[in-house]
Amino acid sequence: MLNRNYDAARLHTLDVAHHLPAQSSYAEHQRMGGNRIITRAAGSTVYDIDGEAMLDGMAGLWCVDVGYGRKELADVAYQQMQELPFYNTFFKTVTVPPIELAAKLVKLLGGNLQHIFFNNSGSESNDTVYRLARYYWQCKGQPQRKIFIARRNAYHGSTTLGAALGGMTYMHAQHGSPIGDIEHIMQPYHFGEGFDETPEEFGQRAANDLETRILQVGPENVAAFIGEPVQGAGGVIIPPEGYWPRIDAICKKYGILFISDEVICGFGRLGKWFGFQHYGTKPDMVSMAKGLTSGYIPLSATAVSTEIVETLRAADEDWVHGYTYSGHPVSCAVGLKNIEIIEGEHLVDRVKDVLGPQLAKGMARLAQHPLVGDARSLGLIGAVEFVAEKGTNKRYPAEKASGVVVRDACIARGLMVRAVRDSIVFCPPYVITHDELEFMINTIHEALDEALAKLQE
Ligand SMILES: Cc1ncc(COP(=O)(O)O)c(C=O)c1O
Numbered sequence: 016m017l018n019r020n021y022d023a024a025r026l027h028t029l030d031v032a033h034h035l036p037a038q039s040s041y042a043e044h045q046r047m048g049g050n051r052i053i054t055r056a057a058g059s060t061v062y063d064i065d066g067e068a069m070l071d072g073m074a075g076l077w078c079v080d081v082g083y084g085r086k087e088l089a090d091v092a093y094q095q096m097q098e099l100p101f102y103n104t105f106f107k108t109v110t111v112p113p114i115e116l117a118a119k120l121v122k123l124l125g126g127n128l129q130h131i132f133f134n135n136s137g138s139e140s141n142d143t144v145y146r147l148a149r150y151y152w153q154c155k156g157q158p159q160r161k162i163f164i165a166r167r168n169a170y171h172g173s174t175t176l177g178a179a180l181g182g183m184t185y186m187h188a189q190h191g192s193p194i195g196d197i198e199h200i201m202q203p204y205h206f207g208e209g210f211d212e213t214p215e216e217f218g219q220r221a222a223n224d225l226e227t228r229i230l231q232v233g234p235e236n237v238a239a240f241i242g243e244p245v246q247g248a249g250g251v252i253i254p255p256e257g258y259w260p261r262i263d264a265i266c267k268k269y270g271i272l273f274i275s276d277e278v279i280c281g282f283g284r285l286g287k288w289f290g291f292q293h294y295g296t297k298p299d300m301v302s303m304a305k306g307l308t309s310g311y312i313p314l315s316a317t318a319v320s321t322e323i324v325e326t327l328r329a330a331d332e333d334w335v336h337g338y339t340y341s342g343h344p345v346s347c348a349v350g351l352k353n354i355e356i357i358e359g360e361h362l363v364d365r366v367k368d369v370l371g372p373q374l375a376k377g378m379a380r381l382a383q384h385p386l387v388g389d390a391r392s393l394g395l396i397g398a399v400e401f402v403a404e405k406g407t408n409k410r411y412p413a414e415k416a417s418g419v420v421v422r423d424a425c426i427a428r429g430l431m432v433r434a435v436r437d438s439i440v441f442c443p444p445y446v447i448t449h450d451e452l453e454f455m456i457n458t459i460h461e462a463l464d465e466a467l468a469k470l471q472e
Contacts, residue, residue: 019054023064026052038173056083059447061431072425072432072441072455077247077279077396078310081356082446088311088349088356095348104133104342113342116351120303120316123288123354128301128318133342137278137304138172140315141241144300145176146336148239148272151323154330160238164228164271166202170248171241171276180241183249198232200224202246203254206389206400210408218255226265239272239299240265244290247279247442250435251398253391259294272299272323278315279396282306283357283445286367286394293394299323309353314346362445366395370445370452377456384460386417386467395445399459400438401466410437411470420469424462430455 027049035041036050044050052064059082061071074080081088095112102110117131132147134140145163152160165171167182178186179194182202201208201224209217229237240262246252266273275298280290282303287293289301300323304315327334340346357363371394381399382390388402401417403409411417418434425432425439432439443455 021052021054021064023052026064058082058084059444059451067429069426069429069431070443070447070451070454070458072430072443074442074444075310076305077284077442078305078308080282080284080306080445081309081353081360081362082444085309085311085353085356087352088309091348091352092312092345095345099344101340101344103339105337109342110344110347112344112347112351116316116347116354119351119354120318124301124318125292126297127320127322128298129321130319130324132317132319133347134304134315134317134338135313135340135343135346136172136315137276137302138174138177139338140278140302140304140317141171141180141276142174142176143317143336144239144241144274144302145180147300147317147319147323147334148274150334150336151272151326152238154326157235159236161196162198162232162237163196164198164200164225164237164240166242166246167199168202168204168249168252169199169241169243169246169276171243172278198228200228202249202252203258204246204250204252205255206391206408214255215257218258219261221254222258222261222265225262226268229265229269229271234269234271237269237271239274241274241276243276243278244280244294245285245393245396247396247440248435250400250438251391251396251440253393254294259291259296263296267297274298274300274302276302278302278304279306279442282354283363283366284394284396284442286363286371288363307353308346308349309356311353312346312349314343314350316350357445360446366445370395370447373449373452374456377452380456381459381463384463384467386421386463386470395447396440396442398435398438398440399463401470402437403470415470417466417470421459421462421466424465425458428458428461430458430462432459 030049031045053061054064055062060068062068120131121129165180169182171177171180179192179197182199201221203221205214205217275291277289285293291298299320301318308314374392378390378392385405386401388408389400403411417437421439422434432441
């Protein structure tokens with residue numbers, strides 16, 4: 016293990032002076048005297064520059080599925096860098112790892128998802144999806160099919176297109192939403208938006224909003240619908256049973272491309288390799304990133320159906336899209352090895368059969384707490400949502416920032432979770448142990464006790 020003697024004070028000074036962290040207030044960054052510096056990690060635990068340990072309830076940022084300290088992933092990157100650190104796929108050339116990884120991915124995806132385009136991030140994958148869908152419809156002689164339909168409170172990335180496709184109003188507010196022909200419909204957020212309905216009724220109502228919007232804008236103008244199987248950044252919104260089959264059926268009814276954004280749900284997070292497999296839908300394209308390399312190196316992939324690729328082949332011209340690092344050999348070699356680890360250690364089954372049920376049991380316990388309005392999980396992703404009045408979905412006033420209060424109480428106890436509005440969300444690595452997961456639940460419970468006292472002040 017590296018054991019460097021870092022000069023913490025110097026690094027904090029430089030951090031404030033020169034480094035701009037993601038999705039942050041730079042005034043707060045300055046007030047804090049710089050961000051907490053994480054220097055090493057092992058298994059499911061990260062350590063900061065002062066040696067403080069934190070159980071990583073967020074798997075980095077929804078990505079370090081196989082846990083930290085995997086020498087195999089470092090070795091394969093080292094070997095590939097020595098043999099061939101880079102070559103492109105622009106010049107009628109390709110390297111070995113992207114071919115092997117594409118072939119591996121289509122086996123995991125199954126069905127008609129037989130082709131893979133590589134990118135570097137989830138946002139870039141969604142750019143690929145968008146450009147490909149629009150070009151596909153041009154090739155089909157229906158260039159007026161331009162509209163993308165997404166959901167409110169969806170997250171599809173932070174490029175201009177990713178933010179526009181996403182339904183995060185606070186992102187639109189800062190930059191505008193300069194890309195047209197994007198429509199946002201209801202999200203399947205039962206606790207927040209359908210409290211008085213049964214989950215099934217609400218799920219159908221939320222799905223039917225897609226059909227309503229398609230009919231409003233004209234089915235002949237719609238290119239695609241995009242959605243996350245479970246909305247992660249939006250607060251772990253787990254749709255009611257029946258929602259996804261209905262969405263899938265509506266897309267098929269109007270001949271609209273169905274795109275599953277699996278950047279968080281892919282690679283076992285819900286207990287199947289992909290979220291669409293859990294829900295039994297048949298997407299035409301799939302975006303994946305994060306868990307593809309367990310975050311060890313940037314890489315994303317866009318799976319594309321045979322029908323779409325055959326249409327492009329029939330057009331018989333260059334599709335003018337691609338990134339310098341599309342199919343980067345080092346990233347793809349790491350992706351392959353990462354999948355080998357997930358398969359070899361049966362981690363998807365571990366999520367479904369061992370960790371998922373343990374988390375669900377923990378959530379049932381947390382649901383009893385007076386501060387908790389809803390505690391939900393699927394596979395190894397979950398959220399706990401806070402209310403001012405038990406048995407209702409009435410929130411504390413926004414300025415009380417209940418999510419932040421609980422999150423900070425967790426972090427103070429050595430557990431990293433994320434705050435989303437009046438909730439905390441979590442998605443630990445698939446290698447989290449039984450005892451660590453118990454620690455996570457117990458810590459959240461203690462944090463809730465502390466937060467309740469604070470919120471009632
Ligand atoms: C569902 C989903 N899509 C896309 C993205 C964007 O991925 P990236 O941050 O790698 O661009 C994210 C990131 O969290 C995501 O959760």
